[in-house]
Amino acid sequence: xxxxxKIIDLYCGCGGFGLGAELAGCRTVLAVDVDETLQSAYxxxxxxxxxxxxxxxxxxxxxxxxxxxxxxxxxxIGGPPCQGYSRMGLSDFSDPRRTLVGHFFRNINLxxxxxxxxxxxxxxxxxxxRPELDIALKIVDEKYTVLEPVILDASMLGVPTKRxxxxxxxxxxxxxxxxxxxxxxxxxxxxxxxxxxxxxxxxPIKQSKDKNDFGWGEYRQLERLSEYAKMMxxxxxxxxxxxxxxxxxxxxxxxxxxxxxxSDAVKHRYKKTAQGQVxxxxxxxxxxxxxxxxxxxxxxGSDKGSHQAVxxxxxxxxxxxxxxxxxxxxxxxxxxxxxPTKWHSFRMIGNSVxxxxxxxxxxxxxxxxxxDSLKQAV
Numbered sequence: 001x002x003x004x005x006k007i008i009d010l011y012c013g014c015g016g017f018g019l020g021a022e023l024a025g026c027r028t029v030l031a032v033d034v035d036e037t038l039q040s041a042y043x044x045x046x047x048x049x050x051x052x053x054x055x056x057x058x059x060x061x062x063x064x065x066x067x068x069x070x071x072x073x074x075x076x077i078g079g080p081p082c083q084g085y086s087r088m089g090l091s092d093f094s095d096p097r098r099t100l101v102g103h104f105f106r107n108i109n110l111x112x113x114x115x116x117x118x119x120x121x122x123x124x125x126x127x128x129x130r131p132e133l134d135i136a137l138k139i140v141d142e143k144y145t146v147l148e149p150v151i152l153d154a155s156m157l158g159v160p161t162k163r164x165x166x167x168x169x170x171x172x173x174x175x176x177x178x179x180x181x182x183x184x185x186x187x188x189x190x191x192x193x194x195x196x197x198x199x200x201x202x203x204p205i206k207q208s209k210d211k212n213d214f215g216w217g218e219y220r221q222l223e224r225l226s227e228y229a230k231m232m233x234x235x236x237x238x239x240x241x242x243x244x245x246x247x248x249x250x251x252x253x254x255x256x257x258x259x260x261x262x263s264d265a266v267k268h269r270y271k272k273t274a275q276g277q278v279x280x281x282x283x284x285x286x287x288x289x290x291x292x293x294x295x296x297x298x299x300x301g302s303d304k305g306s307h308q309a310v311x312x313x314x315x316x317x318x319x320x321x322x323x324x325x326x327x328x329x330x331x332x333x334x335x336x337x338x339x340p341t342k343w344h345s346f347r348m349i350g351n352s353v354x355x356x357x358x359x360x361x362x363x364x365x366x367x368x369x370x371x372d373s374l375k376q377a378v
Contacts, residue, residue: 005074007021011100014348016330022239032059046240080104145173149168158331163357193290201220207259276288286314287313287314297310326349
């Protein structure tokens with residue numbers, strides 16, 4: 001295998017965390033999740049990655065021996081399901097998903113990577129939840145230096161969405177120059193506005209009856225593209241991307257444009273809602289061109305009632321945003337395919353780590369390697 005930092009992606013979802021790692025020059029060799037629908041996008045967009053369905057609360061040493069074989073794993077990344085700690089939910093102490101943070105660290109001890117990065121919601125550091133994180137961290141092998149958890153806001157790192165998340169980094173000192181929490185809190189970035197992110201995307205298209213249709217739409221013809229839009233339109237790096245998506249992009253077509261139907265009453269309410277204001281009934285916020293998007297929510301899977309999360313309203317049109325607009329606001333490039341069903345696509349995006357945030361963190365980790373060949377790997 002080529003000389004690149006080799007990553008395992010736990011609780012991988014559709015692949016936002018893994019994509020950021022790849023964009024930073026890493027190689028995601030294995031991705032694991034229990035939700036086949038969410039990880040279906042991983043299989044589409046990461047054709048060279050082994051994608052496994054598994055319950056990470058039950059994996060043992062033999063599981064990792066079987067699936068990593070003779071590959072030396074450099075890093076493990078992952079965002080354990082966060083609903084049990086979310087301030088938007090019930091924070092139910094009996095929610096079994098609250099145990100999955102501990103299982104992340106249990107698996108770290110089994111895999112023994114040189115470093116790990118865990119992401120979770122800001123609520124994990126709340127007074128009622130922090131003790132559980134501290135107990136989970138005590139699981140970690142003493143050979144790791146574990147940094148104090150930090151909160152990073154995606155909107156400060158170039159993502160057009162305000163999304164605060166807890167990041168926990170651990171590393172083996174033998175392989176790295178010193179890493180500090182200030183290295184994380186001082187990551188480079190700049191503000192990207194909603195206008196810079198989505199103004200070049202055309203209006204939605206009618207929903208297709210074809211269950212395999214990804215909702216192919218087009219770009220608007222603008223005199224000038226933002227640097228962000230130019231970045232989103234780039235083709236995938238070698239080894240990434242679905243051939244279907246690449247073919248369609250070459251023809252000027254992009255996935256994720258299916259419309260959401262609204263009644264006349266809803267459209268009338270949206271029309272009365274100014275940019276930056278909130279609809280009085282749905283509590284959906286109308287995006288402001290010069291602002292950033294609020295945190296995109298995932299809704300729930302079928303096991304939790306299939307509830308849809310509130311979607312922001314487009315800055316000018318009296319409708320909620322499309323899944324492609326949501327993807328742009330979360331930092332996903334246009335070649336990235338989600339799901340033909342809007343609901344699943346929004347779940348994937350709302351559950352994901354922004355690839356831009358992930359790339360910034362992995363760029364930092366990569367720069368701290370003592371091995372110069374890993375620092376320079378692309």
